[in-house]
Structure formats: structure tokens, C-alpha cells
Amino acid sequence: MKRIVYTLASLLFLVVLTSAINSFNNQTLVLPPDDKVLDLPAQTYDYEVNFPPNLLEFMMGWGVVDTTLVASITDDVATLGRVLFYDDRLSGDNTLSCGSCHKQEFSFADNVALSNGINDQETTRNSMVLNDLGWQLSGSFFWDFRSFGLENAVLQPIVAAHELGKDMSTLISKLEAAEEYGPLFLTAYGSEEINEERIANSLAQFIVSMSSFDSKFDQGVNDNFSNFNASELAGRSLFEENCSFCHVTPHFGSTDPLDFFLTGNNGLDSVMTDLGMGEWMNDVFFDGTFKSPTLRNIEVSAPYMHDGRFENLDEVIDFYSEGVQFNENSAFRWIFGDDFTGYDFSEPEKKNLIDFLLTLTDNTLLTDDKWSDPWITVLNNDEELLTGINVYPNPVADMVIVEIDNIRNESYDINVFDINGKLVNSFKTSSNVIEVPRGGAPSGIYELVASNGQKQKTFKLVYR
Numbered sequence: 001m002k003r004i005v006y007t008l009a010s011l012l013f014l015v016v017l018t019s020a021i022n023s024f025n026n027q028t029l030v031l032p033p034d035d036k037v038l039d040l041p042a043q044t045y046d047y048e049v050n051f052p053p054n055l056l057e058f059m060m061g062w063g064v065v066d067t068t069l070v071a072s073i074t075d076d077v078a079t080l081g082r083v084l085f086y087d088d089r090l091s092g093d094n095t096l097s098c099g100s101c102h103k104q105e106f107s108f109a110d111n112v113a114l115s116n117g118i119n120d121q122e123t124t125r126n127s128m129v130l131n132d133l134g135w136q137l138s139g140s141f142f143w144d145f146r147s148f149g150l151e152n153a154v155l156q157p158i159v160a161a162h163e164l165g166k167d168m169s170t171l172i173s174k175l176e177a178a179e180e181y182g183p184l185f186l187t188a189y190g191s192e193e194i195n196e197e198r199i200a201n202s203l204a205q206f207i208v209s210m211s212s213f214d215s216k217f218d219q220g221v222n223d224n225f226s227n228f229n230a231s232e233l234a235g236r237s238l239f240e241e242n243c244s245f246c247h248v249t250p251h252f253g254s255t256d257p258l259d260f261f262l263t264g265n266n267g268l269d270s271v272m273t274d275l276g277m278g279e280w281m282n283d284v285f286f287d288g289t290f291k292s293p294t295l296r297n298i299e300v301s302a303p304y305m306h307d308g309r310f311e312n313l314d315e316v317i318d319f320y321s322e323g324v325q326f327n328e329n330s331a332f333r334w335i336f337g338d339d340f341t342g343y344d345f346s347e348p349e350k351k352n353l354i355d356f357l358l359t360l361t362d363n364t365l366l367t368d369d370k371w372s373d374p375w376i377t378v379l380n381n382d383e384e385l386l387t388g389i390n391v392y393p394n395p396v397a398d399m400v401i402v403e404i405d406n407i408r409n410e411s412y413d414i415n416v417f418d419i420n421g422k423l424v425n426s427f428k429t430s431s432n433v434i435e436v437p438r439g440g441a442p443s444g445i446y447e448l449v450a451s452n453g454q455k456q457k458t459f460k461l462v463y464r
Contacts, residue, residue, distance in 0.1 A: 036088075036375040036376060036377050037375070037376055038083065038180050038374055038375060038376075039374050039375070039376045040079065040083070040374055041369075044075045044076060044079055045075065045078075045079065045369070045370035046075060046370075047073050047074075047075050047078035047079075047205070047206070047209040047370065048073060048075070048209075049067075049070035049073065049134060049135075049208070049209060049211045050213075051067070051135075051213065052213050052218060052221075054221045054222035055213060055218055055221050055250060067134075067135055069133070069134040069135070069150065069204075069208045070134035070135060070208050070209070070211065072205065072208075073205045073208060073209055074188075074205070076187045076188045077188045077189070077201065077202050077205045078202070078205045078206045078209050079184070079187075079188070079206075080184045080185065080187075080188040080202040080206075081202035081203045081204070081205050081206025081207070082206045082370070082371070082374060083180065083181075083184060083374055083375075084098075084199060084202060084203055084206075085097065085098045085099055085203060085206055085207070086098070086099040086373040086374060086375050087375065088100075088375075089171075089174055089175070089178070090158055090164055090166055090171065091118055091164040091165060091166055092118050092164065092165035092166045092167075093118055093119070093165075095118070096117065096118060096164055097164075098154075098157065098158075098164075098203070099373055100115070101115040101117075101123070101127040101157075101163075102127055102130050104365075104366060104367075104371055104372055104373075104460070105300065105366050105367075105419060105445040105460065106129075106300050106301055107129045107130075107131045107212075107296075107297035107300050107301045107365065107366065108129055108130035108131055108207075108210060108371075109126075109127050109128060109129040109130075109301040110126070110127035111302065111303075111419075112303070112308065113126055113303050113307060113308025113309070114126065114307075114308060115127050117160070117162045117163040117164065117165065118161075118162070118163065118164060118165035119165070121161075121162040122162070123162060123163060124162070124274075125142075125143050125274075125306050125307060126143075126303065126304075126305065126306055126307060126308035128142070128143065128291075128293055129293055129294065129296075129297065129301050130207050130210055131210045131211065131212050131294065131296055131297055131362075131365055132210070132211055132212055132251060132294045132296050133150060133207060133208055133210070133254075134207075134208030134209070134210075134211060135211070135251060136251055136253065136254030136294065137248060137251060137253075137254045138254045138291070140291070141153035141291075142156075142291070143276065143290045143291050143306040144276045144277045144279065144280060144289075144290060144291070145277050145289075145291055146277075146280045150204040150207065150208065151197075151200040151201055151203075151204045152200070153204075154200055154203040154204050154207065155168070155196065155199070155200050158171065168196050168199075171199075172194050172195065172196070172199075175194050175199075176194050181194060185198060188202060206371075209370075209371075210365065210371060211365075212296045212297055212360075212362030212364070212365045213362065214362045214363070214364045214365075215296065215297075215359060215360050215361055215362040216228075216232075216358075216359040216360075216361070217250070217359045217360050218250075218362070220359070221250070228359065229355075231351060231352050231355040231356075232352075232355045232356050232358075232359055234349075234352040234356075235351075235352035235353045235354070235355050235356025235357070236356045236359075238345070238349055238352055238353050238356070239353060239356055239357075242320075242343050243320075243353075246266070246292040247292055247294075247295050251294055251296070252294050252295035252296055252360060253291075253292045253293045253294035253295055253296075254291065254292060254293065254294060264288075264289060264329045264330055264331030264332075264333075264334060265287070265288030265289050265290070265327060265329050265330055265331065266288075266290070266324070266330070266331065266332065267324035267325045267326070267327055267330040267331075267332050267333070267340075268288070268305065268309075268319075268325065269288070269325055269327065270325040270326055270327055272287055272288045272327070274288075274306065274307065275287045275288065276288050276289050276290045276306065277289040277290065278329075284329070285329065286329075287329050288327060288329055288330075289329070290305075290306045295357060295360055296360045296362065297360065297361055297362060297365065297366070298313070298357050298360060298361075299313075299357065299358050299360070299361045300361065300366065300445070304316050313354050313357060314350070314354070317345065317350045317353055317354060318350070319342070320342055320343055320345075321342045321343055321344060321345040321350065322341055322342040322344060323341070323342060324340060324341050324342045325341075326338060363395055363462040363464075366445055366460070366462065367394060367395075367445070367460040367461065367462050372460065376457075386450060386451065386452055386455035386456050386457040387405075387457075388404060388405030388406075389402065389403070389404055389405075389450050389457050389459075390402075390403040390404075391403075391448060391450075391459045391461070394459075394460075394461055394462060395461075395462035395463070395464045396438055396461055396462065396463050396464065397438070397464055398437065398438055399435050399436060399437045399438055400435075400436045400438070400448065400461060401433065401434075401435055401436075402414055402429075402433070402434045402435075402436060402448070402450060403432065403433050404429075404431075404432055404433070404434075404450070405432070406430065406431065406432050409430045409431075410430060410452055411428060411429070411430045411452070412428070412429050412430065412450055412451065412452050413426070413427070413428055413449075413450070413451045413452075414426070414427040414428070414429060414434060414436060414448065414449075414450055415427075415448070415449045415451075416436065416441075416446055416447070416448050416449075416461070417446065417447045417449065418441070418444065418446055419444060419445050419446070424439070424441050424446070425437075425439060425441075436448070438463055441463055442463070443463050443464055444462075444463055445460065445461070445462060445463075446460075446461045446462075446463055447459070447460060447461065448461055
């Protein structure tokens with residue numbers, strides 16, 4: 001009898017020990033990576049996509065608008081999607097998020113030809129821009145159109161072995177154990193249940209909210225582009241004549257793969273190593289066919305093409321001017337014949353085209369906090385996040401004003417970095433207001449970092 005009691009006691013001890021180990025492992029598993037804490041606004045951001053009336057009328061005139069996806073957005077669900085989009089715990093080793101390869105300052109693309117996935121594995125294709133997916137012409141996603149429906153598409157990078165490398169059941173368990181997500185799912189869906197469908201839906205809603213309607217092009221639609229200069233007007237005419245059958249105005253992309261003009265490739269290679277749509281279709285007729293992505297914000301989304309082979313817009317225009325390759329499946333060959341090598345643009349025409357493409361940049365999308373990373377790295381867990389900082393105006397013309405709630409006259413460091421992390425301006429202040437001059441910094445995206453000891457806060461800035 002005593003032996004049985006000992007055995008039962010031993011079993012009970014093992015159960016308790018196993019439970020404690022599992023509890024410890026769970027705690028280790030669900031902690032935000034790199035001492036990150038969630039910083040959400042008290043008032044939920046407005047994620048509704050409001051098409052400007054002038055642009056909507058322009059779209060209807062072309063017959064190319066579909067607002068089905070964006071009409072389904074709710075603020076609380078999109079907020080949950082934002083938190084998930086930037087959470088490193090979506091990857092198998094807690095080091096990467098969707099935002100690692102789709103960066104806001106690059107219109108949610110990446111600035112390298114091929115991004116690094118889990119364990120430093122390169123992705124197989126260039127990270128596509130995510131802006132304006134909600135009103136594209138095609139319901140197919142990825143470079144090769146392989147995914148039908150955005151809620152299906154958003155899950156594929158999570159489970160892909162060379163991207164985030166995460167098993168969905170493990171991810172759901174991890175999120176269930178994380179203290180942040182129960183309240184977020186409850187607010188978004190009415191219960192704390194976490195499942196694959198809700199993860200996909202919230203990510204999709206956040207992504208389809210990424211719409212750009214504040215470009216120079218959008219501002220000019222209402223008055224026949226009177227805000228365009230001569231070069232931009234000439235570039236628009238050239239674009240509509242030569243490029244718009246694949247990049248349809250006003251979305252500037254996402255033509256249906258079964259459209260006559262796109263059922264063929266764009267002549268990038270005479271011998272193809274990446275078959276694109278032809279691979280999963282298992283049909284040589286579609287070999288080398290790739291999606292025509294939106295050109296909105298193309299100024300910031302280099303490098304270009306499915307493999308990131310072109311580093312800048314000059315190289316892209318040169319290719320379409322005189323670098324098109326002969327290929328049996330080339331749409332250009334079918335339209336223009338076997339001898340077609342490009343549109344043979346003159347140098348002034350190339351400049352006109354690029355000037356027009358630059359009118360498609362919407363800096364608001366690149367800097368708005370509602371699409372930014374809500375996970376804030378805390379340098380010291382005993383310190384509070386830096387608060388009481390206000391930065392304006394943004395975009396910046398000549399200078400940016402930093403207001404600090406600094407009743408104790410503490411010392412603050414104000415540093416401005418360019419998009420490559422190079423320090424371009426630095427100040428130390430103990431006042432409540434400091435004017436940070438732009439100096440000779442060129443137009444582009446910058447980061448202003450305000451810090452006080454171990455506390456800091458980062459602001460994205462646009463220099464016009």
C-alpha cells in the first residue's frame with residue numbers, strides 16, 4: 001500500500017512539474033519579442049476608405065472601380081489586423097512580421113530585390129506593394145495570380161517555410177496565451193475566440209484600408225490636371241497611349257490575368273527561369289505572365305519587377321523603350337510583331353513619363369500613424385514610454401516644430417535620420433518647443449527620434 005501511495009505521489013509531482021514547465025514555456029512563448037509593448041491610441045483610428053467624389057466619378061467613367069473589399073472594413077477589426085501585421089510572433093522564431101518585408105515608408109513593399117525570410121532564407125520574388133489592393137481590378141493576388149481572395153492570400157506568407165514559417169495551429173495557441181489578444185478579438189468580433197478565419201479577416205481588412213488618394217494626380221482629377229506642368233502632362237499622354245492597357249487608370253495596375261492584353265508576358269526574358277502564372281497553371285501559354293501591380297507610390301517602391309532586377313525608374317523606362325526581349329508568349333509580340341523591342345522613347349519622352357509617374361506619390365500613406373507599427377520597443381522595462389511629444393507640420397517644408405510637455409525642464413535629444421539610418425540633424429534641448437530646420441536635406445522620408453534617457457519615441461516625417 002505504501003508503495004502505491006508513493007507512486008501516486010510521484011505521479012502527482014510529475015503532473016505538477018509538467019504543468020509548471022508548460023506554464024513557464026507558455027510564458028516564454030507569448031512574451032512580445034525584444035521587450036515590445038503595444039501602444040494603441042485611446043480613440044480607434046478611422047479605417048474607412050472614402051473615395052474622393054472627383055476620383056470616384058473618374059473611376060466610374062472608366063468602369064474600373066470595385067469597392068467590395070473596402071466596404072467591409074470596420075475600425076476595430078482593422079485595428080486587430082494592424083497589431084497582427086506588425087507582431088513578430090507571427091513568425092516561427094519570433095523575429096519577423098508581415099511588416100518586416102512590407103514597410104510603410106516603401107508603400108508596404110521592401111527596398112531590396114529579395115527579402116529575408118525566417119532563418120535568413122531569401123524570398124523567391126520581390127515583396128509587392130500592398131497599397132490600394134482593396135479596389136484593384138483583379139481578385140487574384142501575388143505576382144503569379146495564384147491566390148483568389150485576399151483572406152486566403154494573407155495566410156500564405158505566414159505558413160510559407162521560407163517566409164514567416166509558422167504553423168497556424170501553433171500560432172493560434174500562441175495568440176490565445178498572449179494577454180494582448182483576448183480583448184482585441186473580443187472588441188473586434190464579440191468574443192475572445194481566436195481562429196484562422198478571424199486572423200485572415202482582420203489582416204485583410206487592415207491591408208485593404210491602405211488606400212492612397214492624396215497624390216498630385218488625385219488632386220488634379222477635378223480640374224483636368226491644371227496642377228500638372230508641361231512635362232507631367234506630356235508624360236500622362238504617353239502613359240495613356242502606351243502603358244494603360246496593363247496599368248489601367250486610375251488604379252494603375254492589377255489587370256485581370258485573363259484580359260486579352262495580359263495573357264502573355266511583358267518580354268523581360270527570351271528564356272524564362274521563373275514561369276510565373278504558367279507554373280501553377282501548368283500551361284506554357286501562361287509562362288512568364290505576372291501581375292501588373294499598381295503604380296501608385298511607385299516612386300518609393302524600388303526595386304522593380306517580380307525579381308527586383310531594375311533598381312530605379314530610369315532602368316524600367318529604358319527596358320520598355322528598347323529592351324523588350326523576343327518571347328513566344330510575349331503580349332508585345334502578339335500586338336506589334338516579332339521585331340518589337342520597345343517603344344523607342346526619346347530622352348525627353350522618358351523624362352516626361354517619369355515625371356508623370358512621380359505624380360502618383362501619396363506621402364500621407366507613407367507616414368500616417370494608423371498604418372504604422374504599434375509595437376514599441378522599450379529599452380528599459382522599468383521606464384515608461386516617452387509621452388507628451390508633438391511634432392508638426394508633416395509633411396515638412398522648411399522646418400519641423402517639436403513640442404515637449406517638459407514641466408521639469410529635463411534634457412531631451414532630438415535626432416533626425418534619413419531612410420538609410422544616417423544622422424542628418426541633431427539637437428539637445430531642455431525647453432518646451434524646439435524648431436528643427438530642414439537644412440539642405442532633399443525630399444524624402446525621414447525619422448525624428450526624441451529621447452530622454454531610456455525613453456524615446458519615433459516619428460516618420462516627409463520632407464517635400
